[in-house]
Amino acid sequence: MKKLLSPSLALLMSLTLTACNTNNDTNGSTQQELSGDISQKEPSGYDRELVKFPENYDKGVNYTTVHRGNVREELYTSREAIEAVQNGQPFPDGTVITLEIYKDEELDEIFVMEKRTGWGDQTPQGTPRNGDWQYQEFNADRSLDYEEDIGRCFTCHANQERDEYVNTLDEMKSYDLENFTGAKESSTESQITGIPTDHWVVKEDSQDNLLGNSLMEDEEKAGIIQKVLLMIHFNKAT
Numbered sequence: 001m002k003k004l005l006s007p008s009l010a011l012l013m014s015l016t017l018t019a020c021n022t023n024n025d026t027n028g029s030t031q032q033e034l035s036g037d038i039s040q041k042e043p044s045g046y047d048r049e050l051v052k053f054p055e056n057y058d059k060g061v062n063y064t065t066v067h068r069g070n071v072r073e074e075l076y077t078s079r080e081a082i083e084a085v086q087n088g089q090p091f092p093d094g095t096v097i098t099l100e101i102y103k104d105e106e107l108d109e110i111f112v113m114e115k116r117t118g119w120g121d122q123t124p125q126g127t128p129r130n131g132d133w134q135y136q137e138f139n140a141d142r143s144l145d146y147e148e149d150i151g152r153c154f155t156c157h158a159n160q161e162r163d164e165y166v167n168t169l170d171e172m173k174s175y176d177l178e179n180f181t182g183a184k185e186s187s188t189e190s191q192i193t194g195i196p197t198d199h200w201v202v203k204e205d206s207q208d209n210l211l212g213n214s215l216m217e218d219e220e221k222a223g224i225i226q227k228v229l230l231m232i233h234f235n236k237a238t
């Protein structure tokens with residue numbers, strides 16, 4: 001499954017990913033900067049009681065699977081949500097999207113985002129608000145992971161504002177609901193999902209990058225973004 005390049009961690013850490021904002025757009029939420037430093041403090045005050053564990057989420061539509069190295073992610077949402085997306089409508093009130101994360105085929109964590117009318121108002125003052133979405137992380141045993149920095153879910157997903165804060169909107173759009181039987185096998189797989197990272201710019205700090213060109217090939221860029229995402233998603237320690 002070797003793909004693209006495998007940059008050393010050091011190289012990786014020296015990469016800076018920035019949302020494409022060459023102009024001085026003052027909208028902070030789209031000026032998300034991803035760098036090796038993932039140790040940002042969580043602004044306190046997130047209400048961790050809002051998003052409950054979504055019982056029976058796995059009876060919903062397993063609309064895509066993402067593979068990265070020894071990590072596999074299974075993404076679920078409701079049929080209603082997929083239908084709305086395919087009809088060009090906003091996600092219905094009460095939409096839940098669930099992301100199972102398997103490491104070495106063992107369930108490791110469960111990430112959830114849920115949209116409810118008025119929930120945007122529940123985000124602490126001075127922190128980004130992603131529409132009416134709230135986020136939650138659960139351990140494999142379904143207990144709430146209070147150690148998790150929920151603020152980072154908001155900041156990173158804010159990059160997808162144009163897609164209603166969802167990274168895998170394209171996978172939802174292209175999912176064939178006729179496949180949906182409630183069975184797990186109905187997932188379509190993608191090696192590198194169609195994460196809309198076109199608007200991200202990958203730069204190397206050093207002058208002498210491999211290509212002698214400050215902008216990388218798309219595939220290479222995608223590979224690096226994937227690795228950084230992987231680190232941020234799964235390595236809690238810095």
Ligand code: HEC
Binds near residue numbers: 073
């Ligand atoms: C560094 C960026 C980043 C951070 C931080 C992040 N996510 Fe995500 N999230 C993604 C990407 C990219 C995807 C698409 C699937 C993939 O490639 O892993 C995704 C997918 C999801 C999905 C499926 C819906 C979608 O957007 O496609 C859920 C649910 C989710 N994340 C929840 C969370 C929660 C909860 C947190 C915080 C605990 C979190 N995410 C933190 C980038 C991020």
